[in-house]
Every structure is written in structure tokens, then in C-alpha cells.
Amino acid sequence: MKKEIEIYIDGVYYPQSEAKISVYDHGLLYGDGVFEGIRAYEGIVFKLHEHIERLYLSAHAIMMKIPISKEEMLKTVIKTLRKNKLSNAYIRLVVTRGVGDLGLDPRKCPKPTIIIIADSINLHSKGAKENGISTMISWVRRNPVDTTTHEIKSLNYLNSILAKIEATSTDVDEALCLDKNGWIVEGVGENLFIVKNGKIFTPPSSSGALEGITAKVVTRIAKNMGIEAYQTSITPFQLFSADEAFFTGTAMEMIPIREANKRIIGDGKPGPITKKLMDAFQKVIVDPNEGVPIYS
Ligand code: PMP
Numbered sequence: 001m002k003k004e005i006e007i008y009i010d011g012v013y014y015p016q017s018e019a020k021i022s023v024y025d026h027g028l029l030y031g032d033g034v035f036e037g038i039r040a041y042e043g044i045v046f047k048l049h050e051h052i053e054r055l056y057l058s059a060h061a062i063m064m065k066i067p068i069s070k071e072e073m074l075k076t077v078i079k080t081l082r083k084n085k086l087s088n089a090y091i092r093l094v095v096t097r098g099v100g101d102l103g104l105d106p107r108k109c110p111k112p113t114i115i116i117i118a119d120s121i122n123l124h125s126k127g128a129k130e131n132g133i134s135t136m137i138s139w140v141r142r143n144p145v146d147t148t149t150h151e152i153k154s155l156n157y158l159n160s161i162l163a164k165i166e167a168t169s170t171d172v173d174e175a176l177c178l179d180k181n182g183w184i185v186e187g188v189g190e191n192l193f194i195v196k197n198g199k200i201f202t203p204p205s206s207s208g209a210l211e212g213i214t215a216k217v218v219t220r221i222a223k224n225m226g227i228e229a230y231q232t233s234i235t236p237f238q239l240f241s242a243d244e245a246f247f248t249g250t251a252m253e254m255i256p257i258r259e260a261n262k263r264i265i266g267d268g269k270p271g272p273i274t275k276k277l278m279d280a281f282q283k284v285i286v287d288p289n290e291g292v293p294i295y296s
Pocket of ligand 1: 037150186188189209211213215248250251
């Protein structure tokens, strides 16, 4: 039998089957909380400082004070990986508003709940990286910046889930969401890039997209290769007529997009720029300078 993962909840480690939180936790009752998905590759936690920084900024935006410092949080993530003897992992770091009463008033929740799960994640079938995935533009609009925007990485993902259901129920791999003006924003948990005439383009965070840590790394890699990179609004037409397209995200990593709403993108195969960036990305994620070592 597979050994149970040890999960951190508020300073204590519990075997997976015993890792439980209160039904009065507002993370459950109201989706009131924030989270990060983080990956470790070959003993290095990729961009751990950046993920922790974003977690605390999301918490600040929802006026929730995380009860431990960023430095302690970093050490606790590392400790959780060591406890589970992991070198390659997907880490889910969750901070909920904590236990309150049945009303939604966050003032009734004296202490946020901190949860760290170090496990693995598998979003797509094996051939996805080689062949690309199918996408469709969903009827579900991305929340604009004046609502529960995805700029805050909160526990409210129903919007993404509705779009995902729409895609998978018609046998499409992934959904794309538009903003209220009809520009494409991002996928359900990943940023979108298109390639046109040798340049790469991604929608700006002002459309409500999350400022992806992976997207930032991929943009840097592209610029270092001499590929021009722009943050700009993208229309469905521009996606349909792109030379290449791909997603970036911590869980998704880099995945080529083969088609959108049944329109084949480019020649339907991962294009040369996508492939070049994917190869370079594979090298960057295991670079010790890009993260924090687990065992040192
Ligand atoms: N957009 C959304 C809505 C996300 O949830 C995520 C992360 N899961 C991303 C984009 C990608 O961000 P990152 O590269 O920082 O994981």
C-alpha cells in the first residue's frame, strides 16, 4: 500500500486520511482564502520566493493577515517536502480565513488556517506536450478586475470550473475565457500565449488574468533568445489565425495548443518557437538559481 502523505495544518502534520479542517472554516463555507500551486523539480522548489510573495499579496488584497512570516512559510514548505522525502512534487499552499460562524463576516474568524500539501499533479494525457491540446472559448467570462478578479489567487474558482465543465463535456481539453469586452484573457488556470510572425503575445493582467509566474519566466526566456514579447489584448480571430499558441502555468507547465473552437492553429503541430521555448523551459526549471533547494 502507498504510504500516506503527511499534510501540514497549522503547525501539525497529519497522514492524508486524517488531515481535516472544520466545517465552520470560511475557506469551505465561502471560498474565503488564498492559495498557490508550486512545483519542485529535482530537489529545487521552482520560484518559491515568488509564489510566497504572491500568496501574501493575495492575502493582503482580501485583508487577511497570515499568522506566520514569509520566511517561516518558506521554511515550512521545505520542511513539508523533506518530511515526505520528495524531490519532485506539486505543492498546494492554502490559507483560508479560518474558523468562524455561519455568517460571512470575516471578523468572526480570529485565525487563518494554513494548509500545505506536497503531492503530485497530472493535468493532461502523456501525448499532450508532443501533440498539443484542444481548446474552446467558453461562454463564461473571466471576472473583471472590479469583481473577484483572478489577479487575486483566491479560493473562488467556480468561474474556471464552469468553463472547464463546458470544455470537457464536449470532449475539448481546455477552456479559454473572455473578458467582458470579448478579448481573450487566459485559460482556466493557465496563461495564454500566441505566436505571430516570430513574436509572442500574451493578454495583460488588466484584463483580469493572473500575473503568471511561469508566463514571466517564459517571457524572459524568449527575450533572451531575441524573440520579441508583448503583453497585448488578443481577439478570438487573432488566436484562430496565430502561427502557434501555447499555455503556461505551474500545474500545466508549457503545453502547445493545437486547436481553438475546431480551428486548427498553424499546421496543428507544436510550432518551432513553442518547441524552442519548451526546451529552454525544461532547462530553467532544474536550474538551482531559479529556486530554493530542499536538501542543502
Ligand atoms: N491563471 C490562473 C487563473 C491560474 O490559476 C494560474 C495558476 N494556476 C495561472 C494563470 C498560471 O500562473 P502560474 O504560472 O503562476 O502558475
